[in-house]
Amino acid sequence: MKVGKQFNTLTYGEYLHLIENHKKFTDFNTLGLFRSIVETTKLSLEEKLELREVAVTAFGKTFEFLQLKDPVTYFGVNALGKTLTKADESQAWDDIRQNQQRILESKKLRHRNFGTYSKHECGQDTCYMQGLMTKQGSILAYYGSGGMGFGSDSCSWSKELKAERHKRDRKSEQRIISHRIMEE
Numbered sequence: 001m002k003v004g005k006q007f008n009t010l011t012y013g014e015y016l017h018l019i020e021n022h023k024k025f026t027d028f029n030t031l032g033l034f035r036s037i038v039e040t041t042k043l044s045l046e047e048k049l050e051l052r053e054v055a056v057t058a059f060g061k062t063f064e065f066l067q068l069k070d071p072v073t074y075f076g077v078n079a080l081g082k083t084l085t086k087a088d089e090s091q092a093w094d095d096i097r098q099n100q101q102r103i104l105e106s107k108k109l110r111h112r113n114f115g116t117y118s119k120h121e122c123g124q125d126t127c128y129m130q131g132l133m134t135k136q137g138s139i140l141a142y143y144g145s146g147g148m149g150f151g152s153d154s155c156s157w158s159k160e161l162k163a164e165r166h167k168r169d170r171k172s173e174q175r176i177i178s179h180r181i182m183e184e
């Protein structure tokens with residue numbers, strides 16, 4: 001059975017039904033679920049917060065792993081309903097970085113540039129992604145277009161990507177790839 005609908009078109013009740021019965025749906029995507037909780041405009045904040053609790057309870061391990069796979073979404077899910085100061089924000093990213101190390105060590109995942117995960121190094125000290133481990137071969141383009149509100153002050157993605165494209169050496173190509181964090 002297929003979900004047959006975009007997550008962000010679902011009502012609160014439909015979300016609950018889907019989470020409860022996720023095993024029956026062959027195309028159920030947990031990452032997509034978490035992303036949509038942040039992005040959907042069909043739910044009130046209260047509904048989003050309740051849904052977050054349901055989803056994190058149901059998919060706790062996947063959610064923890066999002067810190068590596070898609071740290072921007074992880075941050076967004078946690079930040080729901082909170083007013084974060086700059087200091088809170090950078091603390092949250094520090095925590096993510098620490099948790100990433102813990103996950104990598106506990107899973108003995110390879111995390112050099114030749115492994116599955118590579119470190120984000122765009123060379124901008126103010127970039128909030130600086131030093132984050134992210135899964136290779138994923139794309140950041142969506143967030144780079146300003147699709148989400150957070151983090152945009154500290155790193156101007158589209159500008160940065162454009163600048164990168166003008167660089168001639170192959171290493172800058174590599175860096176562009178490491179910027180493509182979002183995946184699927």
Ligand SMILES: [Zn+2]
Pocket residue numbers: 120121122123124127128129130155
């Ligand atoms: Zn960067």
